[in-house]
Amino acid sequence: MQELTMQLKETFERVKRASKGLALLSDAQRNEILLAVADAIVENKERILKANAEDLAKMEKSNPLYDRLQLTEKRLEDIAHDMRNVAALPSPLGHITKQKTLPNGLRLCRVSVPFGVIGMIYEARPNVTFDVFSLCFKSGNACVLKGGKDADSSNREAVAIIHEVLEKYSVQEDVVCLLPATHEATGEMLNAVGYIDLCIPRGGRKLIDFVRDTARVPVIETGAGVVHAYFDKDGDLEKGRAIINNAKTRRVSVCNALDTLLIHKDRLGDLPALLAPMEGKVEFFFDDESRYDTEFMDYKMNVVTVASLDEALEHIDRHGSGHSEAIITENEEAARRFQQHVDAACVYWNAPTSFTDGAQFGLGAEIGISTQKLGPRGPMALEEITTYKWLIEGEGQIRP
Secondary structure, eight states: OHHHHHHHHHHHHHHHHHHHHHTTSOHHHHHHHHHHHHHHHHHTHHHHHHHHHHHHTTSOTTSTTHHHHOOOHHHHHHHHHHHHHHHHSOOOTTOEEEEEEOTTSOEEEEEEEEOSEEEEEESSOTHHHHHHHHHHHHTTOEEEEEOOGGGHHHHHHHHHHHHHHHHHTTOOGGGEEEOOSSHHHHHHHHTOTTTOSEEEEESOHHHHHHHHHHOSSOBOOBOOOOOEEEEOTTOOHHHHHHHHHHHHHSOTTSTTSOOEEEEEGGGGGGHHHHHGGGTTTOEEEESOGGGTTOOOOSSEEEEEEESSHHHHHHHHHHHOOSSEEEEEOSOHHHHHHHHHHOOSSEEEESSOGGGOSTTTTTSSSOSEEEOOSSSOOEEEOTGGGEEEEEEEEOSSOOOO
């Protein structure tokens, strides 16, 4: 254990040093390297898919995480596309966010800068390896990655490809580092004070709670979502059917997938039609209180009858996780009240929660979806992984 601690400390020191070198790269250079990595993903898809197949072979297809773990040619092309989108975005660095001159003549300027080193802990999601690298590299941050053992082969192949491109451009490979897929490595990462400037867990409630309760480095909570859609008494049936089906079945293993449908009692006669597109695919639990706090990540969904908008809001207050919530209604007053009252990062009116995604929001990609209120909230991308510093210029003034 002592030997592992020393090895990881040396790793963290190298990443910290490498993070300083990122500041010497221009935005144009960073973009060129990101485009080269995007090309390398497509060119080396067979390598990545072979490694991914090794991971998939160790997991039952019935496991809800199987879909998250699986990579395909189409998904790799999408990952490369998102990385090119990140490269095309304006740099988040060097933005002057506040500027003023004090009565004593001191000139103050607040400018955006990288955090430095971002630690990322995630489960069976190999796409996160590429997404985090692209966002961190573009924003001038080095990254320490701690993936789950389920995706270790996929993650190691992904980082190997990134390192190959960095070597071609004479950039230190330590700007992105993948730790061993062990609990001990997680513990060392969460205690890497002075080396890791920000830690972001991305996964289920158990992982996020563990990181929040254990870490000595700053943490932003992301990911876990108990998601609701409320079909109001003034909801449109056709819109509702499409929205609910898309929110639930587009990808059941993601954090924006629908867990609970709330339906006004006056519209129970429309329930069979609302659920029809999911019949035979989704298992429904009707008014089963024991499951109200469940993030299913599976083809399972609660259906709860409510007597009013107020009752729907009360249910979400009790059981929501602050991620994404939706109302389906043609009543603007009800919709505005819902959006004003619901305490979540993303609140929808007549649209599915499946849109809670950095790429869908035009952010290029996402490093996670923050469910906390202090700091970033919702999909986190380039701007959300920068901080700022004050630059002060004077002409010899002294404080009385």
